[in-house]
Amino acid sequence: MRPGLAALDYDVAHLSGALVLLAAFGLIYQRRLPGMINLFALQSAALGSAAAWQAWVQDASQLYVTAAIVWSLKAGAVPLGLHWLIHRLQTTRAVETVIGIGPTMLAAVALVALAIVLVTPIGADRSALTREELALALSVILLGLLIMITRRHAVSQVIGFMCIENGVTLAVVGVKGMPLVVEMSVAFSVMVACILFGIFFFHIRERFDTLDLHFLESFRGEDR
Amino acid sequence: MSALAVMLLVPTAAAIALALAPGGVFAALINVGASLATLAASLVVLADRPAPTELWLIDDLNAYLIVLTAFVMTTTAVFSGGYMGHEVAAGRLSAGALRTYHALYQALNAAMLLAMAANNVGLLWVAIEAATLITVIMVSLYRTREAIEAAWKYFILASVGIALALFGTVLVYLAAQPVIGGGLEAMAWTVLQARAAGFSPAVLDLAFVFLLVGYGTKVGLAPVHAWLPDAHAEGPTPMSAVLSGLLLNVALYALLRFKMVLAGSRAAGTPGPLMIGLGLVSLLFAGLMLYRRRDLKRFFAYSSIEHMGIMTFAFGIGGGLANFAGLFHMAAHSLAKSSIFFAVGGISQVKGTREIAALSGLTASHPALGWGLVLAVVAIAGAPPFGLFTSEFLIVSSSFAHAPALTAVFMLGLLVGFAALVLRVQHIAFGAATPSHAGTAHQATTVVPLYTHVGLVLIAGLWLPAPLAGWFAAIARLLG
Secondary structure, X not given: OOOOOHHHHHHXXXXXXXXXXXXXXXXXXXXXXXXXHHHHHHHHHHHHHHHHHHXXXXXXXXXXXXXXXXXXXXXXXXXXXXXXXXXXXXXXXXXXXXXXXXXXXXXXXXXXXXHHHXXXXXXXXXXXXXXXXXXXXXXXXXXXXXXXXXXXXXXXXXXXXXXXXXXXXXXXXXXXXXXXXXXXXXXXXHHHHHHHHHHHHHHHHHHHOOOEOOHHHHOOOOOO | XXXXXXXXXXXXXXXHHHHHOOOOHXXXXXXXXXXXXXXXXXXXXXHOOOOOOOOEOOOHHHHHHHHHHHHHHHHHHHHHHHHHHXXXXXXXXXXXXXXXXXXXXXXXXXXXXXXXXXXXXXXXXXXXXXXXXXXXXXXXXXXXXXXXXXXXXXXXXXXXXXXXXXXXXXXXXXXXXXXXXXXXXXXXXXXXXXXXXHOOHHHHHHHHHHHHHHHHHHHOOHXXXXXXXXXXXXXXXXXXXXXXXXXXXXXXHHHHHHHHHHHOOOOOOOHHHHHHHHHHHHHHHHHHHHHHOOEHHHHHXXXXXXXXXXXXXHHHHOHHHHHHHHHHHHHHHHHHHHHHHHHHHHHHHHHOOOEHHHOOOHHHHOHHHHHHHHHHHHHHOXXXXXXXXXXXXXXXXXXHHHOHHHHHHHHHHHHHHHHHHHHHHHHHXXXXXXOOOOOOOXXXXXXXXHXXXXXXXXXXXXXXXXXXXHHHHHHHHHHO
């Protein structure tokens, strides 16, 4: 750690982590798909900044690579691809939620509280920074799950999934010395997953004429 | 080049070759040949075990699973040759889809072997993620409404599970990092296990919950099992055999490894109750759900959930005997369940349907297939003298000393599942024969792997060679 910067270290790390969480709340609030995609890009950009800051603070050059991957893939290529997809598929712009925005927000706040409670026992033998980063990361993961549960549209479910991925990456960034090989391969598999998601959109659209997934609720295979 | 490298590179190379080469009969032969070569390499790995390195680890636990995987992949490749050829001939699949299928089959082989041979928690995660993505494409192969729905459901649920497992993996690293220091060392199984005593138990507790929910999704444990029956039913049948028989085992293997790490730490008490609980819920839930199934493949998919529950319960109880039984059950279930899917594949082709209500009198119209199914179902139901009876008996007797009340619940679950299986197979195998699909006879590629597997499960139930039993016991002690 560089001398004299300890307080600033905390503040900037908190700021970027909190921005990621704030964007997750934004995703829960946002009904329109293009808005959700932009918020996801914003979240990824904040995540990239968090990685770059940790790279500088920890003197860990491999985290710069992580930051570059996050900025170029998650803040750049994936949102652009999703914008192109919803334009191409002419899908509905506003998304129906399963429960209203208000109750969902309350649930989200409860989940953040849960995350803080869960990580409290950690930290007796650890710096406060890691513990709080972990609380933020866990909150983002839980909010991602909530988004996936409350949205019916295929594209917004995918955004929820990538919000979970961002939460995991935030945790990876906050832990010292995680080997780069792992992050690279994780990034690669996420990229493959995204391409698959894209292909599936076309298949679902072709078979069902919609990307609204309420049909999955009625589908129990044989019990139709 | 070491045998381990050959074992991993052969299926990888075969996957690339099969993706590039034109399909046809040769593709099926290459598929069988590559699986056989992989099996041979895995046997060499078993006989001449390489020392653990920074990335690779072969020990008692995974050596046995690796050989089992390579073996079932080989017999399934034989079955798949005849089965998929018939699907294409019947016009249900295009030649292009068949080519994709063969390439994915070998890629899945490589991914599962990589997951088990890796001495690195990150590499294991990446391999399981790869195996998941591969099977997602396989499930969607038929491109029907149902197949796309099933594949999407599988994709979403498994991806979320895998993401949670990654978070759990990061937490394990977080626990290890202050003790071991950063880098690849802190992700190696060998190092993690050796130095677990110094890890923070609070972090490990939290980590295991995420790992259990995450990898548990891939195992097919009850609250997070929803993808499993659909994926089994809508994908090609050889893939169902491999999914049930092997991929579920790979995910359970990952959980066992993490349990071994926890066993050496101050958080040793955490995994047991959680695994017992999830195992029992899966067993009871799947047992009851068996009664409502109308589709034959879905029926046996629920039976897989039931058996994964039995294994999870056994490993949750822990101790030498229960672990021994759990490991034995893993192997016996792999062989029996894949043989059932071979039979189901053959039956659905000769009868042209998978509706349980429309199937009857198979032993009269197709004796080889019908009796094969009866034997395999008797084996999977856990009746003597098959191997699954031995393992279930051992689980019951070891858990009875540990927790009599839980054992009663466990036995109730076993009985519920047993009755459902007997009820259905009686209807399918005996009674008045229903008309067959014109122009299809059962194939030797179905019957030979089917009876091979059933025979092995029978032998395992009657006589377990002393070196093999000693070996299982050694692993059981490792598990703690």
